[in-house]
Amino acid sequence: MAKFTPAPGLEEALALMIAPDVRRIALRVEAAAKSLAPPTKRWVTVGDDRVRPTHVDAQGQEVPGNLRFTLNSMDWDVKHRGVGPSTYMREPRDRSSRAIANLKNCRCSTHKDPDGIARLINTGQPVVSGKKVTVTVYAQGPLVVEAEVGTVYPGNLVADGAHFMAGGAAIAAARR
Numbered sequence: 121m122a123k124f125t126p127a128p129g130l131e132e133a134l135a136l137m138i139a140p141d142v143r144r145i146a147l148r149v150e151a152a153a154k155s156l157a158p159p160t161k162r163w164v165t166v167g168d169d170r171v172r173p174t175h176v177d178a179q180g181q182e183v184p185g186n187l188r189f190t191l192n193s194m195d196w197d198v199k200h201r202g203v204g205p206s207t208y209m210r211e212p213r214d215r216s217s218r219a220i221a222n223l224k225n226c227r228c229s230t231h232k233d234p235d236g237i238a239r240l241i242n243t244g245q246p247v248v249s250g251k252k253v254t255v256t257v258y259a260q261g262p263l264v265v266e267a268e269v270g271t272v273y274p275g276n277l278v279a280d281g282a283h284f285m286a287g288g289a290a291i292a293a294a295r296r
């Protein structure tokens with residue numbers, strides 16, 4: 121009975137040889153993930169002296185587009201609307217936050233950055249360990265995990281995940 125045994129070091133040599141191909145596939149995953157990544161949004165006040173303190177504190181807060189801003193609650197909303205110490209808004213004047221006082225006469229807006237999350241997605245160099253090649257595509261930054269898989273805020277406010285990393289991998293796999 122014949123049995124094939126690779127020459128010593130052959131599998132390791134093959135791993136080194138295919139490493140660039142594995143990285144090319146990973147770069148396709150990165151590109152697809154970037155195309156699916158949500159924008160980020162930033163809370164912007166009009167900046168005059170009539171902006172309420174809870175919105176002055178929110179000025180500049182940046183979150184992934186599928187998530188909510190976190191604002192300090194106003195006492196009236198805590199007493200009458202049952203919100204906790206924080207109020208979670210998708211955008212200024214968001215009634216789904218259940219607040220009323222914290223929305224009234226608000227003149228704030230949001231500024232969107234279409235590449236806010238895409239910019240955080242990168243591909244590492246191939247790591248060859250014995251006969252195994254590993255290339256990691258990663259998203260690193262504030263709230264990227266929540267942006268990918270979603271989260272639930274107090275009061276059972278659900279933010280769906282954008283699944284841009286999983287979706288990117290699925291697109292790249294389907295193209296093979």
Ligand SMILES: [Zn+2]
Pocket residue numbers: 165172175212225226227228
């Ligand atoms: Zn406001």
